[in-house]
Amino acid sequence: xxxxxxxxxxxxxxxxxxxxxxxxxxxxxxxxxxxxxxxxxxxxxxxxxxxxxxxxxxxxxxxxxxxxxxxxxxxxxxxxxxxxxxxxxxxxxxxxxxxxxxxxxxxxxx
Ligand SMILES: [Zn+2]
Ligand SMILES: [Zn+2]
Numbered sequence: 001x002x003x004x005x006x007x008x009x010x011x012x013x014x015x016x017x018x019x020x021x022x023x024x025x026x027x028x029x030x031x032x033x034x035x036x037x038x039x040x041x042x043x044x045x046x047x048x049x050x051x052x053x054x055x056x057x058x059x060x061x062x063x064x065x066x067x068x069x070x071x072x073x074x075x076x077x078x079x080x081x082x083x084x085x086x087x088x089x090x091x092x093x094x095x096x097x098x099x100x101x102x103x104x105x106x107x108x109x110x
Pocket of ligand 2: 003004005006009022023024025026
C-alpha cells in the first residue's frame with residue numbers, strides 16, 4: 001500500500017479514524033494510535049481518551065477482584081462436589097451467586 005497523500009511513498013499504517021493509508025510524514029505525532037496529520041488527529045485523540053476511560057471504569061480493581069473471587073469460588077465448589085462434600089459445595093455456590101450478583105449490579109450501575 002502507498003500513502004494516501006504521497007503515491008510514491010509506502011504507507012506504514014492506516015488512520016484509526018478514516019482508514020486512509022499513511023506514510024511517516026503524514027502521521028500525526030504524539031498520539032497512541034495512527035491518525036492523519038491535521039485531519040483526524042483530534043478525532044483519534046478523543047477516541048483514544050474515551051476508550052481508556054471506558055476501560056478504566058469497566059475494569060476497576062473492585063470488579064476485577066470480585067470477578068476473580070467469583071471464578072475461584074465456582075472452581076472450589078466443583079472441587080468439593082467432586083470430593084463428595086456437596087453440602088459445603090452448595091454453601092460455596094450460594095456465596096458465588098451472591099458475589100456474582102454484586103458484580104452484576106455494579107456493572108449495571110454505570
Ligand atoms: Zn484519517
Ligand atoms: Zn504521506
